[in-house]
Amino acid sequence: xxxxxxxxxxxxxxxxxxxxxxxxxxxxxxxxxxxxxxxxxxxxxxxxxxxxxxxxxxxxxxxxxxxxxxxxxxxxxxxxxxxxxxxxxxxxxxxxxxxxxxxxxxxxxxxxxxxxxxxxxxxxxxxxxxxxxxxxxxxxxxxxxxxxxxxxxxxxxxxxxxxxxxxxxxxxxxxxxxxxxxxxxxxxxxxxxxxxxxxxxxxxxxxxxxxxxxxxxxxxxxxxxxxxxxxxxxxxxxxxxxxxxxxxxxxxxxxxxxxxxxxxxxxxxxxxxxxxxxxxxxxxxxxxxxxxxxxxxxxxxxxxxxxxxxxxxxxxxxxxxxxxxxxxxxxxxxxxxxxxxxxxxxxxxxxxxxxxxxxxxxxxxxxxxxxxxxxxxxxxxxxxxxxxxxxxxxxxxxxxxxxxxxxxxxxxxxxxxxxxxxxxxxxxxxxxxxxxxxxxxxxxxxxxxxxxxxxxxxxxxxxxxxxxxxxxxxx
Numbered sequence: 001x002x003x004x005x006x007x008x009x010x011x012x013x014x015x016x017x018x019x020x021x022x023x024x025x026x027x028x029x030x031x032x033x034x035x036x037x038x039x040x041x042x043x044x045x046x047x048x049x050x051x052x053x054x055x056x057x058x059x060x061x062x063x064x065x066x067x068x069x070x071x072x073x074x075x076x077x078x079x080x081x082x083x084x085x086x087x088x089x090x091x092x093x094x095x096x097x098x099x100x101x102x103x104x105x106x107x108x109x110x111x112x113x114x115x116x117x118x119x120x121x122x123x124x125x126x127x128x129x130x131x132x133x134x135x136x137x138x139x140x141x142x143x144x145x146x147x148x149x150x151x152x153x154x155x156x157x158x159x160x161x162x163x164x165x166x167x168x169x170x171x172x173x174x175x176x177x178x179x180x181x182x183x184x185x186x187x188x189x190x191x192x193x194x195x196x197x198x199x200x201x202x203x204x205x206x207x208x209x210x211x212x213x214x215x216x217x218x219x220x221x222x223x224x225x226x227x228x229x230x231x232x233x234x235x236x237x238x239x240x241x242x243x244x245x246x247x248x249x250x251x252x253x254x255x256x257x258x259x260x261x262x263x264x265x266x267x268x269x270x271x272x273x274x275x276x277x278x279x280x281x282x283x284x285x286x287x288x289x290x291x292x293x294x295x296x297x298x299x300x301x302x303x304x305x306x307x308x309x310x311x312x313x314x315x316x317x318x319x320x321x322x323x324x325x326x327x328x329x330x331x332x333x334x335x336x337x338x339x340x341x342x343x344x345x346x347x348x349x350x351x352x353x354x355x356x357x358x359x360x361x362x363x364x365x366x367x368x369x370x371x372x373x374x375x376x377x378x379x380x381x382x383x384x385x386x387x388x389x390x391x392x393x394x395x396x397x398x399x400x401x402x403x404x405x406x407x408x409x410x411x412x413x414x415x416x417x418x419x420x421x422x423x424x425x426x427x428x429x430x431x432x433x434x435x436x437x438x439x440x441x442x443x444x445x446x447x448x449x450x451x452x453x454x455x456x457x458x459x460x461x462x463x464x465x466x467x468x469x470x471x472x473x474x475x
Contacts, residue, residue, distance in 0.1 A: 013291070013418065013439070013440070013441035013442065014443065015290065015291035015292065015293070015441035015442055015443040016441075016443075016466075017046070017049070017443060017465045017466045018049075018053070019052065019144035020260060020290055021046060021050040021052060021055065021158065021449075022050075022054075022055075022155065024254075025153070025257065026042045026158065026257055026258060026260055027157065027158060027159065027258035027259070027264060028147070028151065028158075028159045028160075028161065028253070028254075028258060028259040028260070029046060029158065029159070029161070029259075029260050029261075029290070030160055030161045030172075030254070030259065030260070030261050030262065031044075031046070031161065031243060031260070031262050031264050031293075032163045032172055032261060032263055032264065032277065032278060033159065033163075033263055033264035033265050033271070033274065033275060034047055034265070034270070034271055034274040034275075037211045037264050037266045037271050037295055037296075038264060038266070038295040038296065039162050039163060039264045039267050039294075040061055040068055040162045041071075041452050041458070041461060042162075042262070042264050042293055042295065042445075042465070043059055043061060043068075043463070044059055044061070044068050044071060044072065044097070044160075044161045044162075044458050044465070045452075045458045045459075045461035045462040045465060046160050046262075046462065046465065047059035047095055047158075047160040048072075048084075048087060048095055048455065048458045048462055049459070049462035049465070050158050050160070051087055051089075051093035051094055052087055052088045052089070052091060052093055052095075052459075053083075053093060054091035054092050054093045055093050055157055055158045056093060056094045056155075056156050056157050056158065057093065057094065057095050057096065057156060057157075057159075057160060058081050058095075058096040058097070058098065058101045058150060058155075058156040058158075058159055058160070059095070059096070059097045059098070059100050059162065060098055060099075060143070060146060060150065060159065060160070060161050061077070061097070061098070061100070061161065061162040062099070062100045062143050062162055062163065062164040062441075065237070067099070068097060068099065068162070070100065070453060070457065071452055071454055071455065071457060071458055072084045072095075072097055072458075073085065073086055073454065073455065074097065077097055077098055078098065078099060078101055078104075079096060079098060079100065079104045079105060079108075079146075080098060081096040081097065081098040081150075082096060082098065083096050084096065084097055084455075086455055087455065096156065097388065099142055100139070100146055101143060101373040102132070102138060102139050102142045103132045103133050104199050105115070105125060105145055105146050106131075106132035106138070106140040106142060108149075109145060109239075109243075110122050110123060110128075110239070110329035111123075113239050113242050114235075114239060119453075120234050121231075121235050122199065122232065122235045123351040123434055125231055125232045125235065126228045127179055127228040127229045127231075127232040128232050130255065138175075139164045139175075140163075140164050140171050140172050140174075140175030141175040141247065143161070143164055143172065143175075143198060144172075144175065144247065144250045144254075145246060145250070146254065147159065147250060147253070148246055148250040149239075149421075151253060166351075167190065170277065170278060170281055173281060173285065173287075174255075190428065211227045217339070218392060222284060231307035233312065238256060241243050254287055255285065255286055255287050255288075256260070257288065259287070259288055260289075260290035261275040261287055261288060261290060262281055262288045262290050262291060262292075262293050263275045263278050263279060263282075263289065263291075263292050263293070263440075264292075264293045264295060265292060265293070265294060265295065266294070266295050266296050267294055267296070267297050267298075267426035267429055267430055268426075268429065269429055272429055272430070272432070272433045275292060275433065276433060276437060277337065279292075279437055279440055289440065290441070291440060291441035291442060291444055292433075292440050292441070292442045292443075293445065294430065294443070294445065295445050296443055296445065296446075296447040297426065297444045297445060297446055298419065298422055298423055298425070298426060298446075298447050299446055299447075299448060300416070300419055300420065300423060302416065303420070303423075305416060305420075306420060307416075307417040307418075307420035307421050307424070308415070308417075310413040310416045310417040310420065311413070311414065311417045313413050314409075314410040314411075314412075314413040314417070317406045317407075317409055317413075318406075318410055320406065325340065329411055366451055382431060383441065402470075431444075443465055443466075443467075444470075445461060445464045445465055446464055448460070448461075
């Protein structure tokens with residue numbers, strides 16, 4: 001039994017990308033999904049397509065592999081949007097790109113919301129330096145901070161966000177709440193107590209009221225680190241409310257009508273399970289879902305040949321090779337020791353050994369034989385033997401060539417069978433997702449034979465995104 005290669009448009013909605021990116025009311029497109037499913041490439045391709053259709057676009061990526069910069073012909077990306085050259089701007093569009101610098105974004109927040117002396121104290125604090133460089137959830141939170149900054153500038157009419165390569169796609173949505181919980185947590189209140197009470201009195205309060213906790217923290221963190229944390233918290237005290245306020249504002253921005261979420265996934269069980277979780281979460285949070293981008297969908301130009309038929313044909317070729325060994329049998333049939341003449345199909349000149357019936361075995365006294373210098377009374381038996389040897393060699397080569405061709409054909413048939421089995425697995429996985437979420441519009445992007453490394457490759461991905469659900473030309 002075979003299955004169709006793509007989702008049937010009657011069974012699920014087809015995501016039409018062009019009206020989405022052409023609509024001036026669409027101001028933010030967020031590409032989200034689990035790691036390794038092609039979010040960065042999808043975001044860059046969407047940004048390029050929107051720019052070449054007349055939008056002024058900035059693509060914000062959080063991809064440390066820097067593939068976006070390479071594909072856009074930029075030496076490197078940083079925390080400042082850089083214009084991409086070489087795009088078709090006849091429609092009046094522009095494309096800018098940037099890569100989130102998590103620590104620099106955190107520094108900018110401190111510099112913008114603290115006076116000079118306090119900002120200097122915070123930026124030089126060892127605990128802050130560790131926090132800004134790699135605290136759990138900081139990257140996701142800073143991505144949302146940068147998104148808020150870009151939207152507030154109102155310089156671009158479309159922002160395309162490539163979410164961080166997190167373990168879970170939900171990390172992007174959870175980060176602001178996690179940071180808020182951290183800032184409101186008991187640990188922070190304990191560490192802020194000395195600063196709020198002040199001086200020795202504060203330390204006395206801390207020692208009396210929280211001695212067990214600070215003793216444990218001192219053993220866990222070390223005395224110096226604990227003091228660094230307390231100093232950091234004291235300096236950041238007035239900024240904590242700002243973090244929460246901006247996080248809430250960005251969260252509301254993500255819920256606004258001008259925002260569209262695109263869940264990116266591969267046609268694999270784990271990736272689509274993660275996509276299903278994200279779809280359900282977006283619905284629960286009242287965030288606008290535009291649809292699902294199903295990346296790296298495989299196709300075949302010979303779908304009419306099923307895996308079963310391909311394997312059967314390969315086995316038939318293998319069995320024929322075992323029964324008819326070509327050159328090996330020819331040697332047995334034509335060797336002098338065999339004591340019998342070779343069959344007609346193996347030795348075309350079957351009369352070579354019957355002198356009385358062929359011109360080649362005429363008496364040596366003929367003029368022809370004298371002309372060639374054949375001694376009187378000699379025969380030309382050597383010539384037929386040479387013909388037989390040549391015929392055997394030709395037959396051997398033909399059999400060898402046929403065997404090699406059969407082996408190559410059988411190998412190709414097995415590869416095709418593997419491809420058809422892969423297509424069937426992908427289809428079953430997509431069918432399960434469609435059964436769970438029939439309301440989600442889907443566009444499929446066929447797998448490419450290689451990586452995307454330039455604007456032409458991104459443009460090709462954009463064309464496939466807009467094509468809908470036809471992976472037949474996929475690799």
